[in-house]
Amino acid sequence: MKSPEVAADVPVPGLDLDAIREFGPFRAYAQDVRVDSGVIPDKQVKTHCCFCGQQCGIELKVKGNTIIGIEPRYDFPFNRGMLCPKGVKRYLQQAHPDRLLSAYAKDSNAPSGFRRLPYEEAIRRVADEIQRIQTAHGPNAFAVLSGASLTTEKTYLMGKFAHMCLRTSNIDYNGRLCMVSAGAGNKKAFGVDRAANPWSDILETDVVLVAGANVAECAPITTNYIWQARERGAKVIVVDPRITPLARTADLFLPVKPGRDTALFNGILQLMIENDWLDHDFIARHTVGFEALAREVRAWTPQRTAEVTGVAERSIRRAAELWGTAKSSFLMHARGIEHHSHGVHNVLSTINIVLASGRIGRRGSGYATITGQANGQGGREHGQKCDQLPGGRELANPEHRAYIAGLWNMEPDELPQPGVDAYEIMRKAHAGEIRGLLSICFNPVVSLPDNNFVRAALEKLEFFVTIDFFMSETSRYADVVLPGSLQEEDEGTVTQVEGRIIRINKAVECPGDAREDWRIIQDLARALGRERGFTFQSPGEIFEELRVASKGGICDYSGVTYENIEKHDGVFWPCPSETPAGIPATSAQGTLRLFEPDSWNPIARGAGPFYFPDGKARFNVTPYVGPAEDVDADYPVILTTGRVVSQFLSGNQTRRIGPLVDHYPEPRVELHPKLAARLGIAHGDWTTLRSRRGTLTVRASVVSTIRPDTVFVPYHWGGRKSVNQLTISAQDAISKIPEFKVCAVNVVKADGPPEYATQLEPQQ
Amino acid sequence: MPVPETREFFLDASRCIGCQSCVQACAECDTHKGQSMIQLDYVDRSRSTQTLPVICMHCDSPTCAEVCPADAIKRTEDGVVQTARKPRCIACNNCVLACPFGVPKMNTRMNLMMKCDMCYDRTSVGLKPMRASVCPSQALAFGTREEIAALRPGARPVNTFQFGAQTIRTKVNVLVPKAAANEIIDVTAAMYEPPLGRDLLDDMSEPGRSPA
Numbered sequence: 001m002k003s004p005e006v007a008a009d010v011p012v013p014g015l016d017l018d019a020i021r022e023f024g025p026f027r028a029y030a031q032d033v034r035v036d037s038g039v040i041p042d043k044q045v046k047t048h049c050c051f052c053g054q055q056c057g058i059e060l061k062v063k064g065n066t067i068i069g070i071e072p073r074y075d076f077p078f079n080r081g082m083l084c085p086k087g088v089k090r091y092l093q094q095a096h097p098d099r100l101l102s103a104y105a106k107d108s109n110a111p112s113g114f115r116r117l118p119y120e121e122a123i124r125r126v127a128d129e130i131q132r133i134q135t136a137h138g139p140n141a142f143a144v145l146s147g148a149s150l151t152t153e154k155t156y157l158m159g160k161f162a163h164m165c166l167r168t169s170n171i172d173y174n175g176r177l178c179m180v181s182a183g184a185g186n187k188k189a190f191g192v193d194r195a196a197n198p199w200s201d202i203l204e205t206d207v208v209l210v211a212g213a214n215v216a217e218c219a220p221i222t223t224n225y226i227w228q229a230r231e232r233g234a235k236v237i238v239v240d241p242r243i244t245p246l247a248r249t250a251d252l253f254l255p256v257k258p259g260r261d262t263a264l265f266n267g268i269l270q271l272m273i274e275n276d277w278l279d280h281d282f283i284a285r286h287t288v289g290f291e292a293l294a295r296e297v298r299a300w301t302p303q304r305t306a307e308v309t310g311v312a313e314r315s316i317r318r319a320a321e322l323w324g325t326a327k328s329s330f331l332m333h334a335r336g337i338e339h340h341s342h343g344v345h346n347v348l349s350t351i352n353i354v355l356a357s358g359r360i361g362r363r364g365s366g367y368a369t370i371t372g373q374a375n376g377q378g379g380r381e382h383g384q385k386c387d388q389l390p391g392g393r394e395l396a397n398p399e400h401r402a403y404i405a406g407l408w409n410m411e412p413d414e415l416p417q418p419g420v421d422a423y424e425i426m427r428k429a430h431a432g433e434i435r436g437l438l439s440i441c442f443n444p445v446v447s448l449p450d451n452n453f454v455r456a457a458l459e460k461l462e463f464f465v466t467i468d469f470f471m472s473e474t475s476r477y478a479d480v481v482l483p484g485s486l487q488e489e490d491e492g493t494v495t496q497v498e499g500r501i502i503r504i505n506k507a508v509e510c511p512g513d514a515r516e517d518w519r520i521i522q523d524l525a526r527a528l529g530r531e532r533g534f535t536f537q538s539p540g541e542i543f544e545e546l547r548v549a550s551k552g553g554i555c556d557y558s559g560v561t562y563e564n565i566e567k568h569d570g571v572f573w574p575c576p577s578e579t580p581a582g583i584p585a586t587s588a589q590g591t592l593r594l595f596e597p598d599s600w601n602p603i604a605r606g607a608g609p610f611y612f613p614d615g616k617a618r619f620n621v622t623p624y625v626g627p628a629e630d631v632d633a634d635y636p637v638i639l640t641t642g643r644v645v646s647q648f649l650s651g652n653q654t655r656r657i658g659p660l661v662d663h664y665p666e667p668r669v670e671l672h673p674k675l676a677a678r679l680g681i682a683h684g685d686w687t688t689l690r691s692r693r694g695t696l697t698v699r700a701s702v703v704s705t706i707r708p709d710t711v712f713v714p715y716h717w718g719g720r721k722s723v724n725q726l727t728i729s730a731q732d733a734i735s736k737i738p739e740f741k742v743c744a745v746n747v748v749k750a751d752g753p754p755e756y757a758t759q760l761e762p763q764q
Numbered sequence: 765m766p767v768p769e770t771r772e773f774f775l776d777a778s779r780c781i782g783c784q785s786c787v788q789a790c791a792e793c794d795t796h797k798g799q800s801m802i803q804l805d806y807v808d809r810s811r812s813t814q815t816l817p818v819i820c821m822h823c824d825s826p827t828c829a830e831v832c833p834a835d836a837i838k839r840t841e842d843g844v845v846q847t848a849r850k851p852r853c854i855a856c857n858n859c860v861l862a863c864p865f866g867v868p869k870m871n872t873r874m875n876l877m878m879k880c881d882m883c884y885d886r887t888s889v890g891l892k893p894m895r896a897s898v899c900p901s902q903a904l905a906f907g908t909r910e911e912i913a914a915l916r917p918g919a920r921p922v923n924t925f926q927f928g929a930q931t932i933r934t935k936v937n938v939l940v941p942k943a944a945a946n947e948i949i950d951v952t953a954a955m956y957e958p959p960l961g962r963d964l965l966d967d968m969s970e971p972g973r974s975p976a
Contacts, residue, residue, distance in 0.1 A: 035797040069792055072897045081897040088788040088898060216781035220900035223781055227901060231916055243964055245781035245813045255967050306969040315967050645783045659791070663784050672964075673810070683810065704811055705964060 013455070014719020014756055014764075016476070022112035023471035024098035025651075025763050027658035034068045034092075044071060045507040048494070049087040050149070050487035051648045053371030054078065054221050055496035056087050060488060060507040067091040067488060067507055077569050078199065078496070084220035085646055085660060092657045093486065094508060098470050100483040101512030113476065119513040122480050123520075126438075127527035129463040129479075130166065133436040139416065143170035143425045143434045147441025148178065148372075148379025149649075150517065151492030151504055153542040155375065156390055156549070157518050157534075158440065159383025163395075164408050164533055165525045169419030170434060172386040174442040176422040179376050180385075180735040181338035182369035185347030188734075189355070189618050191603055191611025192554050193392070194377065194499040194573070196594045197330070197366030203228050204364035207326040209237045209319075211350055212261065212336020212741075216245035217645035219334070219370050219497070229330075235322050239264065240336060241640060242670070242712060243705035252318055255707055257310035258640045259627035259742040261337040265349035266297040266624060267305025268320045272356055273297070277324025279358025286608060287355050289619035296621045308624065310707065329359045334370040335642070339740040341628040341730040348620040355617050361595030361609055371497040373649070374487070378495030381555040382546060387418040390546060391553020400553075407549055408533055421736035423448060423729055430457035440467040440484065440517060445474040446650035446718045449727035449738045450693045467520055472652040473718035483514035490516045492539040493565065500570035501560055501590070518542065551577065552602060554611060564588045574601070627742040628730030631709075635691060635744035637675070638710040641723050642741075651716035655763040665762035667717050668701040671747070672708040676700065679747055686750035686757075689713070691743055694725030697754040711747060715740070719764075720756050770908045773882070773896065774921060775819065776939040779903035782806065782815030786895035786904055793894055794885055796847075799871070801880040802895060812961030817904065819895070820845060820867045820880035821925075822935035828859035828868055828879075836877070843935045844884060848877040864927040864951070882935075918942050926950040 033039055041061035048055040057076025061069045070091055072081035103122035107115040117125075133142050144166065146158040155173070162171035175183075186193040202208065202225040216223050223246060230236055238247040239254045239261070247253045256264055272278060273294055283290050306313040323329065331354050337346040351367065359365035371377050382390040383404075393400035395418045405412040420428065426448065428434040437458075448454045458464060458477040466475040467484040475481045491506040510516060518539065525534035536542045540562060551558035558577035565571050572590035579585055583600045591599075595609040595617075608615015631638060646663035648654045655661060669687050671679075681687055683702040688695060689711070698713065698721065706712055713723040728743040784804050791800040804817045826845045829837040836852035837859060839845045848859070855875040859868045868879045883893035896906035905912060912921065921937035926948050938949060 030791070030798045037794045037797055069797075072892075072894070074892070074897070081892065082900050082902070083785060083789070083898040084783055084900050085785045085788040088785055088792060216783065216901065220781065220783050220785070223779075223901040227779060228915070231918060243813060243962065245815075248813050248961060249778060253962060253964075253967050255964050310969050312967050312969050645781075659788055701809075703809060705813055705961075707964065707968070 013476070014721065015759060016113070017759065018111040019113055019471070019476055020760070020764050022114070025470070025655045026098055027661050027761070027763060028092045028096050028656055029658040030092065033063055033066060039063055039068060041068060045505050046073060047488070047505040047507065048502055049083070050090055050374060050653070051086045052219060053373055053376040053497040054219055055374060055494060055502055056083055056221060058083065058087055060091060062507050065508045065511070066095045078498070078500070079221050082221050082224060085663065086648055086654060089657050089659050092659070093653045094488055096470070096656055098656055099511060099514070100469055100471060100481065101514060103483060103513060104481040106479045114481070117480065122482055123523045123527050126465045126480055126482070127524055129436060129465070130528060133462060134166070137435050139167040140169050140419070141434055142166060142168055142436040142438070143429070144168065145422060145425065145437065145439040145442045145444065146171065146173045146384045148173055148175040148376045149374045149487075150379060150441050151490065151494055151539065152375060152378035152382060152501075153492040153539040153546065154517050155379045155384045156382040156546045157521055157542055159388070159390065160408065160533065161521050161525065163383065163389070163415055164410060165528065165530050167414065167416055169416040170386070170425055170428070171384055171419060172422040172425060173379060173384045174422065174447065175373070175376060175380045175385070176736060177447055177738060177740070178335065178372040179369070179380050181340070181343030181347050181732055181737045182333070183380055184344045184735040185351060186369070188344070188620055189348060189351040190595070192594065192601070193380070194594060195368035195497060196360055197368060198498045198500070198572070198592045199225050201364050201366050201593070202226060202330050203232075205229055205234055205328045205330040207235050207237065207322055207329040209239070209323060209329065209331045210246065211239040211331070211333040212338065213332060213334035213370050214240065214242075214244045214246070214336070214642060215370070218372075218643050220645065222370065237319055237322060241707045241710050252315060252322060254311045254315055254319060257707065258638050258710055259340055260309040260624075261340070261346040262342060262349040262622050263300065263305055263308040263624040264311060264316070265353055266300040266622060267302060267309070267316055268323060269293070269353050269356060270297045270300045271302065271317060271320035272324045272353065275320070275324060277320070278356050282358030283356065286610065287617045287619055288614070289621070290356070293352060293619040293621050296623060310709075323353060323357065326357070326359070328365040329357060330366055330368075332368045332370055335372065336741060338369070339737060340742065341732055341739045342625050343732045343737045344734040345622045345625070349622040352619055352622065355619055361593065361597060363593070366593070368497070375494035377497065377499060378493065378501065381495070382550065386421055391550030391557075392555035393553045403552070404549060407545070421731070423731060423736065423738060426454050426457040429461055432460060435461065436463040437461055438465050438467070439474060443472045443474045443650035443652050445477065446472075446722055446724065447715070448729075449724050449740055450729040451722060451724045452694050453729065467517055469514065470652055470656060472650065482520050483512065484517045484520060485510050485514060489514070490539065493543060493562075495573065496570070499572050501557065501565055501573060502570040503562060503565050547577070554603070556602070559586055560590065576602070628739055629728050629743045631744045635746050637745050637747050639689065639691065639723075639726060639743050639745040640710055640712050640741050641715045641727060642712065643716065644714045647714065647716035649716070650718070651763070655716065661763045667698050667713055667721050667723060669698050669747070670701045670703050670706050670712040672706050673702050673704055674708040675711070675747075676702045679749060681747075681749050686753050688748050688750040689726060690746045691726035691728070693728065696721070696723055696726055697750045711745065720754060771906055772909065773893070773936040774905045774907070774912050774939055775817070775936060776903050776905070776916070776919065777816050779901045780815045780817060781901045781903070782813065783900060785898045785900055786817050789894040789898040790880070793883060795881070796878065799878065801878060814961055818866060819904070819936065820882070821865050822882060824933040824935070827862050827864060827932070831858040831862040833858065844882045845879070846881045846884070847879050850876055853877055864925070864930065864932060922947065922949055924948045926952065928952050
């Protein structure tokens with residue numbers, strides 16, 4: 001067996017006990033003012049949860065500058081009081097002992113590796129380093145990483161900061177690990193990237209198909225929508241390598257072998273064609289490209305589909321029949337089919353069966369991708385992606401460049417050209433091409449695949465600065481850490497899973513030297529001597545500029561106001577401020593549902609409901625290609641990764657919330673009893689997984705709810721508990737999403753407990 | 765003000781997704797902040813993701829109160845069985861051992877039996893109980909019988925349980941499929957039934973093939 005190729009000069013961290021002692025993560029529990037039932041809150045602030053893309057309405061109870069609890073918000077139509085455990089306990093991240101209260105500078109003499117730094121001195125130092133690196137090596141030598149948990153105002157400012165102030169091509173965001181396959185697929189098929197339907201349409205549908213989405217754990221409130229549809233008689237089909245809580249009672253469960261999704265949907269489409277379960281009229285009037293696709297899928301007989309996907313042939317036939325003969329349907333997917341080196345094809349293969357059925361653009365029938373992060377939608381629209389300008393505009397498009405340059409009062413030629421994706425930024429850092437990096441709202445040391453390489457890349461940077469509210473695993477590699485803001489310490493808007501723009505309201509002030517992220521960015525612009533365009537006094541002012549910047553673009557927010565958001569429980573984009581003569585004005589609530597038969601959009605201009613000049617949707621030919629790394633004799637088991645309900649993303653917040661840690665304290669490897677028996681592994685045994693990139697030892701959870709050829713490990717932990725030491729950095733050619741969902745590993749019973757077992761608390 | 769008579773608790777175990785939102789929300793209740801009165805666990809995780817919240821069922825004749833030697837457990841006129849009265853509870857554990865549903869827990873730190881009192885402090889001021897509000901899959905629901913009938917056309921509420929020779933009627937309802945004939949849920953008999961859940965191998969193309 002080949003030995004793991006860990007970068008030899010960068011030891012796998014995780015046992016840096018002095019740093020952990022100073023910065024955590026430690027678990028916070030409710031105590032003192034938070035458990036005193038005699039305390040009356042000063043105010044209850046209506047806002048939204050800080051975590052996932054569903055953005056449940058929530059009220060925060062505030063006493064002084066401490067959030068002491070929550071109250072469900074029955075008035076917000078999406079969740080009507082429902083909350084998952086993360087929403088219930090999210091308040092414990094605030095007034096947390098681990099909170100960064102000042103700037104820090106790397107200091108090898110300090111036991112924790114860091115010393116405090118006055119804020120102004122920190123800003124000065126960062127600006128000087130940016131100046132130095134860009135002067136010596138050119139503007140592109142300094143890169144920016146941003147995130148989709150930020151408000152839309154901040155994401156707009158981050159894009160503007162990179163493109164206008166720093167003039168660097170190299171900005172990208174953590175949605176690169178999240179929404180980009182769905183986004184690219186939606187753009188290729190529909191010309192626009194947004195959930196096509198509001199969630200209320202799920203309630204009225206006859207068949208719900210959920211592909212690669214552990215809805216009950218990753219989008220818990222959506223479970224009730226799906227099960228209310230079932231109460232009306234809807235059939236539920238789940239595609240997943242594991243029996244998730246939603247799959248447990250599904251009418252049909254397709255246990256797909258990881259990485260074979262395109263084959264499955266090609267096979268279903270072939271059966272739809274064979275049985276003439278097609279909407280010929282819709283295909284003729286509203287689509288192009290069906291014939292070429294039909295030729296491609298002809299080879300996907302049920303037998304071959306079953307062979308490749310590992311799903312029983314009769315289940316594939318049943319799925320095609322349920323889907324093919326439905327009167328109404330709703331298809332939704334998430335990272336399970338998107339985190340692949342052919343993620344865009346997987347997405348397109350599901351869209352193909354939606355378009356072939358003609359069931360989109362009407363009440364009770366449609367399609368959506370389930371957004372991951374709080375602002376997974378808004379965060380991918382306004383210019384922090386490597387090839388993007390605000391309003392969903394393109395950095396490579398001369399007209400788009402001219403419009404934004406005009407607004408920003410600069411020459412189009414001064415705008416940089418498109419840059420590279422987040423992982424490529426790491427590769428360029430490793431190669432010495434990128435010398436400096438600013439990172440906000442991103443924890444790549446935990447969340448990127450093959451993170452031993454990522455650590456090595458960060459170590460090579462001449463200068464690395466992060467903006468963080470807790471000392472994340474990534475910030476521990478920084479030269480300077482600037483203390484940013486929690487969601488509840490600032491205001492703005494986010495766009496949730498349905499495309500609904502909502503208001504985030506401020507509940508408390510930033511503590512200590514910490515300040516709102518947009519102020520920090522503007523402080524940097526000022527220190528760089530380039531403050532023009534960065535003198536906003538409030539998020540509201542940024543939003544007003546964003547409205548103009550997005551006007552006429554696909555993601556048009558020009559008609560959206562904070563007032564209308566409050567008044568209508570959110571506004572759905574597109575919401576243009578004006579429409580051409582003869583076209584009815586968009587309602588104050590925006591566009592609830594895309595692709596309605598007679599709808600108008602700025603690309604088709606009345607030619608049809610889809611966002612192409614001819615108004616027609618595109619079928620895309622989706623040849624099946626297997627995963628980048630298949631199993632072999634040395635690495636005979638498929639590793640897939642994902643989430644658990646009590647943790648969120650890289651855990652920088654949720655691993656500090658005691659009750660959530662207690663629910664699922666440490667990563668475990670799920671494996672089927674058949675595989676466990678063959679390997680001599682019993683439930684609870686320490687088990688070692690090895691890939692070509694790294695090694696991980698965790699306890700085994702022997703469960704018959706996973707395919708026997710596949711093991712699963714959740715990814716929320718850092719250091720030696722991080723499963724992303726093992727995952728592969730293969731990326732989709734179009735979307736550049738990494739293949740988190742498939743790589744090859746070797747699994748053995750460990751000799752004994754790993755070193756961390758006795759030295760670290762579970763969340764550390 | 766007592767709990768409004770028209771709104772009741774409904775528990776639909778088939779909908780439980782194991783998220784523990786109810787457990788976490790219960791600990792946010794003002795009367796016992798920081799401490800949850802709900803336990804939630806897998807039925808048999810090795811075979812299924814089925815989970816179940818254990819909540820006080822509020823029995824008409826509460827066994828916990830019947831076995832209490834100190835008469836510490838009171839049932840209100842409208843049928844809510846309350847946490848033991850602190851001055852009376854002698855922490856003998858009788859209630860913990862006797863409750864057929866396994867609900868009461870001894871708080872050793874406080875030397876007091878504590879259990880769900882149906883969010884008395886919330887419902888008495890018109891708020892919905894925390895746990896039923898938040899439940900993302902509405903396995904725990906709170907509403908009128910008419911509301912529940914409209915939301916769950918395929919289910920009907922049952923509130924009579926058989927434990928060996930003991931028959932128990934409860935204030936909390938369990939939702940069962942409408943098609944199921946039984947008016948009484950025989951809990952003892954159900955203990956010998958295989959756990960719920962599908963076998964993944966049934967849906968695979970080559971279930972007999974050895975892994976990898």
